[in-house]
Amino acid sequence: MKPILSVSHLSMQFGGLRAVGDFNLELNPGELVGLIGPNGAGKTTVFNMLTGVYAPTEGTVELDDGKGGFEDISGLPPHKITRKGLARTFQNIRLFKSMTVWENVSISRHAQVPYSLAQAVFRLPPFGKAEATLRQEIQDLLAIFKIDTKADWRAANLPYGEQRKLEIVRALAAKPKVLLLDEPAAGMNPQETLELMDLIRFVKDQYKLTVLLIEHDMNLVMGICERLIVLDYGKTIAQGLPAEIRANPVVIKAYLGEDAVHA
């Protein structure tokens, strides 16, 4: 199968520190891949390179351009990468706290808004209709995730689990091909994590997305990821099916130390 995202030889050098070295990844359409590793392994750095927060020192990130070819998106600014079809959520929730739920989602749709600044300021024809359509679209999207009744709540007032959910909805509203989730289960209790797993599966199937996620919660990782990549000290130390990774001595050593392998 032709991959949708192909990353080769991606490296990030901070001064004398090589945070990530020679990272390779191929994501096939519709796949759900997990990126795991101990703290400080460079997982978030990989995300930041993929989404343009950092410009990688070396390597390429090639995204299916939808016309049968590939396009190198490495080093582009974040907003351009998002518009090309790579959206993300954040490890520490980054909602627009004082804005309402629907306004949060509307930010992702701004690039598609059909009216200009002048038309907005003078309330010229396309404005009213476009705003109504936008509002309806967002309302429908929120309804799918059962938070439509809270559309006018301030984002900061949502319960924690729903804030996480809203972050995912907001990323989805940018209509991505590939969704990157940075520790979506962080701070969740086991029940919320189970619900989140259902949500991620649902989103992936409903929107035919390819998902790459970083996670520490092994129940979630082993439960929904089809394939895993393990990073340690910026290097890929293993990749394969969840069952293979669980039995891999190199991975166990990275997580638990030398003794654990022999124990």
Add this chain to the structure above:
Amino acid sequence: MRILKNLTFLTVLGGGLFAVLEVLISVGILDDYSLQILCTAGINIMVALSLNLISGYTGQLALGHAGFLAVGAYSTGILLLAHIPLPFAILGGALITALLGFLIGFPALRLRGDYLAIVTLGVGEIIRVLIINLGGLTGGSAGLRNIPGYAENIMVNNPAAFLWIFPAVLIAVALVANLIQSSQGRVLISIREDEIASQAMGVNIFGMKLMSFTVSAFIAGLAGALYAPFIGYLAPGGFDFLRSVFFVIIVVLGGMGSLTGTILSGVGLTFLQEALRTNAKDWSQSVASLFGTVSGGSIDLVPMSQVLFGLILVLLMIFRPEGLLGSSELRLTKLFRRGSR
């Protein structure tokens, strides 16, 4: 629909207020002096409004808006002295300021947070120093004199100025309100809330900040443009750093991100400043007579206005750091709905 209703409401309210004020003028209850203060309040509101757009809504602190006011005022003054018709001179002044804002914003808005404040502060001072040193064009420290007014007859200049400034303020407030309640406005607020998240959702944050800054410069420039023919005489001393800070105080007092707050505190602080300016002399004389002239001179209370503004700001930060209205709006429709909140 709500937007349409708001607009009609604003038009009716503004028009009504305007009619009442005009009647008061014609009857003679509002004298020339009151009109002068009202016009000054209008100019201050416009600049504070523009500052609120970039600092309150977009979250980019700017400390040089007196500079923009000066550029708008001097450009229009010079154009008027070159016998350019009034409407074109005003539009020209505003456009020149917007262009300047764009040129400054282009490098400055690549900086984050406090650095923009420092750069705008510097630019404001540079503008003032340039005005002093470009004597041939601006009249230097002596000032730009004899700028043609709104009316041929200087005795009726203030009522004529009011006819221009009041509608201009209303229109500026309405247009900024429209901007805020649009996708573009929501994006500006999202930049204030979280730049990184905003960028990750596909927002070109640099472009949007530049838009906000340029619009802000345009409105501040327009205020300056309306100011020049109103006051008739421009001196560089009036556009110093303290003037910029005065606009910041208006915005902070009214609430960062509240248009009605800016209007209220703009009117309030203009009147307060005027009261202190005119009465301080009398007060200082009475204080002096109280103590006698032992020290060989009267005590000058005029600088007290600065102290009082400082005091207001300190008290505000202690008791209501978000400003009088915070980021909410005062809605008259809400007041009319008998006591319900």
